[in-house]
Amino acid sequence: MRPSIAEHLFGIGRLLDAVAEDPGLSEASRRLLSDATKQLARLAAGADERGRFVDWDNAATLAVLADLDGLDLDLDLLAADAVARNGQLRQMLVTALETLGEHEAGARAQITRHLRHRVDANPALNKQPRYPSEDD
């Protein structure tokens, strides 16, 4: 589907750049416009990656949860929408951590490893998201 969300956001950014050229703009307005342009660029940079990231994270989180023993997590209630499901799965991780307590070292390490991979793969946090490889 073209323009993609990122292409569309970059297009809006070009409009803002054109407004910023206006010599009559006050310093305060110029600063606000500059902030808006930076935010838009950041958003645009990760926009097309977002869907892939959420799908990957949902699958990876489900796999981690499925490996945990003795937890009563109802996976049948997961939302169809990927973003809503992501919030549910992350809440399940919180519940799992609270249930596990401090002494289930192996399970906690597994969750920590997944969350660490998630930080690297998140396009909202990285210019070049990195998904875990087989070696990770």
Next chain:
Amino acid sequence: MSDDAAIFDALQQFVTTRLGPRARPEVSNVQRVATGRARENWLFDLSWSDDTGRHHEPLIVRQDPEGGLIDTDRATEFAVLQALESSAVPAPRPRWLDAVGAELTKPSLVMSRSVGTCEYYCINGDRPLEQRRALARQFCALLASVHLLDWSSTSLGTLFGDPGPRAALGELDRWEAILAADQLEPWPELTLAGQWLRARAPLNSGTVLVHADFKPGNVLLDDDDAVTALLDWELAHLGDRHEDLGWVTQPLRRGEHLIDGAWEAEHLFALYEELTGVAVDRVAVAWWNIFSTFKTAVMQISGLRAYVEGRIDEPYQPSAAVLRELLDSVV
């Protein structure tokens, strides 16, 4: 009416109410300054008369913005500044408080304005190494002076209460409560870190006044690099000295406080021990290092809520650096 005109009128009325019309108070040179993320500041000059003549005083108003990274209480900060007034700690002199913003439209502190400027990265800036190291030593001495304050002889004990041995758990409770109140979505990263911290919290062996946001960016330096004031006391409380030591040696703020090879954490600890006569517990500092990262993440989450609610314009969120540091520390 513009913000500038409105604050001018409000200030004129405010000081007239405080000093009385016979003092003929005059507000002038009102200007807004953008310093710090938690407050809106206005500089102004005040002139007034009494039996000894006409006086002039540079002042600053610190106001709550519509939203910030953290919500703190103006009355508490005012009380801290009052407690510091007769101490050796260079802090702004508190003048007046509008705790709920009844007169100045927003909760506001009026304080003396010291000369100097704040430089966040002066420790690693353009000055020659020896000057930067001298600055670092000076900051360490400033922190030591805060911790050497005899808080029991001030109103701080009544204001905060002594947390005693469980100071670390008390701070963890506080920041977990802020997290619970402000998070818009689940953060298992912080649940994990909170559990790790709770299981290993050190015991406090000597309560001090903790600044809780000590950094060069909160220190005013004059043209000769002398400290004229330590600012931003809004997070101050009674607690464990290692909280401040952990804050200034946390890896993510290294560029603000340490110099590679020339002023490392051990240099800072050695000077601190010499100045205070108190041994630094390295294990406790390591815990507070991780707590500092946790606290930073919570502040970013509070900022995220403020952004979503339209109270600030910067879209905060826990950064990759903060989350990586946190997860790598607790694994």
